[in-house]
Amino acid sequence: MAASVYSMLVGSETGLLKGIDVNRSTWNNLNSVQCADRSKEILAMCWEGSSQQNLYYGLRNREIHTFDFVNNEEKIGSRIELSGGTGPLKGLSRINDNYITAVESGLVKVWNGKYDVESFEAGDKLCCMVHNTHNENLIAAGGDENDLKIWDLQNLQKPIFMAKNVRNDWLNLRVPVKVLGAQFVPNSQEIVTCTGYHQVRLYDPRTPQRRPVVDMSFDEYPLMAIGICHTQSDQVVVGNTQGKTALLDFRKGRVVHKYKGFAGSVRSIQCHPTMPLVVTCGLDRFVRIHHIVSRELMHKFYLKSRLNCLLLHKNWKCESLDEGIDMTEDDGVNETKVENETMTAEDDLEEDIWNQLEVVTPRGNNYKSKRKDYKDKIKNFMMRNKQW
């Protein structure tokens, strides 16, 4: 079994599927250039489960193709055509050997390539459909004047969550709705969306509140893509139609920093699951890899066509970044060391008390955030001690 070398796959407007090998700084077209055609523009892509052996990609002419990632070739026999609804494909995913597809007219259906298993209407002018990879029964969709809804595939009578528009603005005018992108927050039920009116919103279906829990805005152009940071909890990367891309923090409710180097609209953003890297692609025909924290542009690839969608492969381990990661880890270690020095024997007692206390699980259930909370508590306690 020849393992594939590609770190990520990119779908382009010309219908070409491109594989990038980041460590060797090379890329290839995975299908032949002869068949490049705008009617075959790649609109959506998804992996087959967590094994990531097969890649499915949906085209503008409503065909869904399968790419065998093990043998690095397209499975021509398994091309299927999507029927029902009108308009281009807006979302594609896989569940238990079935496809989940969404088209612009609002038809979302679960089907095995021939017959429909389930289908439902998600409202017209659909702009995005996302599938929760952690809780596979959840599907979210939204669009133009069609606010976010979440469905449970086991109970499709009505959505389990329907977002409510925010209150009227300061002129008492209705705020228009246009959901352009959505992402489920991993290991939680929350969902973040980006809108055509430059808002970023966090919804929490666990609460009775149907309005967004956090509502932020970034710049003044439509936000085309959103990507969840896996390495930092409560942070997302968003990109707009002018190529302005920034890291936003939900707890602070503001921009952490912006990324540089973009020339055109951002169409897709993906963050690496373990490394602090964010990958973006868009209309300026470049794929760019930035370091999330240091903002440094690590790599860029000119792929010759306008790019629509992006998927990372789980095998991608970035050698050139190892140093960078070590540095960040070192920083963490240094901090703890400094704190250890300041903690004297009297603190040991306090530590015992703290150890006996139950640890409050923070949002995101992340180890780092837990540790940070714990550190903060100790700091606060010491500050108070000094005042005494």
Add this chain to the structure above:
Amino acid sequence: MASKNKNVVPGKSDKNEAHYPPKSLSDIKNKEIRKQLYAKMKKEKKKQKIAVKKKKKAEAKLLGDKAPPKAVPKTLESMRIKDETMVNADDEEVIKDESQDEMSSYFNRQSTPKILITSDDRINSKTRKFCKELARIIPNATTMKRRGFDLKKIIPQAVSKDFTDLIVINEDRKIPNGMVVCHLPNGPTAHFKLTSVKLSKEIKGVGEWTSHKPEVILNNFNTRLGHSVGRMFASLFPYDPNFQGRRVMTFHNQRDFIFFRQHRYIFRNSKRVGLHELGPRFTLKLRSLQKGTFDSKYGEYEWVHKRHEMETSRRKFHI
């Protein structure tokens, strides 16, 4: 006063000082003398330069064919930072991409250009004249008063009347300063800064032009972005020029500035060409290229010029 005595070295007599010439011209305090000396120095330098040049020329003449080749001057352009988006003529992917883009119907000769020229609301005489002149030099173009209509309302109207391009001239302080070229019906839209506009009347010895369909020269549109912009310009003019008219439009890109000139040419013999400028002249600089028809708020941009991010090097060019 301490500041005045700065230049006086203590312990040195006046006699001694007279022997030493000042270190540099700027040390001389008398402005008149400084001026004279500077002029003298300049003159001498020039003389030396000419002498060196003459000597080199004489040497080259002596050596004949064996003379070393003329050194190519170092310019910002020749030292341009390598651009990875530079298009290879035989790049199959780019050819495929371009053969299906929004301008392809013009290049496949399925559509003939029909251009609508309009302007800002409330323009002054110079902009009005410029619009009229544009409509004269571009075949099959008509001008229309803006009359306060939104571009987003004009565009569907223009599409229904089979216009293939919309040109909008913007004005500021009575001088034309911006140009939007919007290809219809599906875009793209390019926004240019417009400078150095000279109408034909303002150019000395300008010739009269004929109504022949002009030839178009596009110089140095070599990157992928340049290709897109060049194709937009090309699709403004009829595909089949009347070579009989010997009328030629030039869009010359140099350091991302696009210079427009119009000439009539004549081949005097096999080596010499005569040019007669017909005017007008103007200079464009690309600000953004947007996908789709004009929509500055909700449209998606393919390329936006970001001054502080992109202008980090004087040797980096985009077109």
